[in-house]
Amino acid sequence: MKRGPADRCNILIVDDMEENLIAFEAVLGPLHQHLVRARSGEEALKAMLRQEFAVVLLDVRMPGMDGFETAANIKRLDQTKDVPIILVTGSEAGAGYAYRGYAVGAADFITKPIDPWVLRTKVNVFLDLHRKKRQLAMHAAAGDAERLGEITERLAQIELLLRNRPGPEAGELADRIAEVERAVESLQQAPPAQRSS
Template sequence: MLSKIEAKLLIVDDLPENLLALEGLIRGDDRQVYQASSADEALSLLLQHEFALAILDVQMPGMNGFELAELMRGTEKTKHIPIVFVSAAGRELNYAFKGYESGAVDFLHKPLDIKAVTSKVTVFVELYRQRQAIKQQVQALEKSRQEQDTLLAELRATQEELQLAVRMRDDFMSIVSHEVRTPLNGLMLETQLRKLHLDKGNMAAFTPEKLRAMSERDERQINSLTRLIEDMLDVSRIRTGKLSILPTAVDLAELVARVVENFESQLSAAGCSISLDVQPVTGYWDAFRLEQVVANLLTNALRYGARQPVEISVERQGEQACLRVRDHGIGISSTDQERIFQQFERVASTSVRQGLGLGLFITRQIVAAHQGHIQVYSELGQGACFEVSLPLSPS
């Protein structure tokens, strides 16, 4: 590593012949020598380069070597550069003492001792190269530490994501087991009850009216199971980018009316009424997927609407169709309004804990696939209004 570090040397003297002679003594393959014939020229070079050693002539016109050394010691960039003074003055002038006071590390008298000059310069060059090597090692260690910190942060983030995924999986399995068990338990009880009647020969329990009621209950339980399975399949399609959208000409008002008609039994069970204010709006959408959107929003309104009336409206706004589903139930807090569109999330401020928490997540994805957007406007205790905007002709 040391052999690859080049040292820069600065020599300052007002006589060109002295500069040439001194450079001839100290030049080498592992170093680069810069010459300055004045203190001003030297200062310019000092600000441009990082020097391993500065050799200054004491007696120069204008600013002398001692004054240049004082400036170097007062500047952050140059205060650590070793300084060696050179002077032709006699020893009796005590220049050496003044030089050391100015921060010099050595003082040489002319005529120069060739061996002394070359050996001392070599020592300073080697010291500089060792300092640079240590500096590079420290920088490499710091870079390695930063990389390790970054890697550790990434590992921690990954660990948190994995822990979240595990919690979501556990929550999902818990919710699924509960939601699937509910319709299955209903079917199981109906089956056991019918078997009990058959075993006792109680054929009066199977009149046409009672069989119709049994069939309707069975249909509701089967539809619940089918809806759960379809929701899980849709989440899988969304994750893999395989949620298909097949647009055809659709009248949104007719579609909403059809979905509401299919919800008659749920509306009766929930003790809830619906008012429709729909205008014919035709656009190019996937009818099956939009039925899912309306059904999910209507299910949500019945679930959290506190048996209050639900209002559904459809209107055209420019080149957009606007669908609104409003309930007058428990409402949604501002902190929950974004969270409810995530997977397996449900309103936290209520004891109502039905469904997988996938309906609004799937709804948002379907709306986004039609290049539309969905918003919710709500306050706690003031009900909620879900507004869906769809371009009439999404590309």
């Protein structure tokens, strides 16, 4: 099933070997997602700071910063710490690799030679989780806007009641409530990211 641009997620593929990147793209192509390449751990970290990824496929054996070190750095950053990482290992990798990978925060492993069906299935699980998380965030933002609207309405009613009462204290209180009302209205107009910070 081909997905529209709104449903597409970013998948980061990290490998220093061109033929491996081509193989990953061929295997993941049928998922119709946006595939982003990185040829090193450093490139991967830069890409992750520029855009949001649903999942990262990360080769363990790379020159310079290897997959374990890259995974550890991804998990250290607030912006990227929740992105699931699938470590890609050679068939010679033993239990020590798995222990080390889970210790740095990897969510899963896949061994070369890669079974296309297994890889697509694993990646699809993380894509579904990412979409659900995105939907929850959108619903939460919509719920926030609704609640802010209700608060504004109640404040307006209180302000009206106070303005109709005699005495200087009621007027001062009404002015303060009007200030709070304006603050809540400005919160309603702010993007969701600014609202939560």
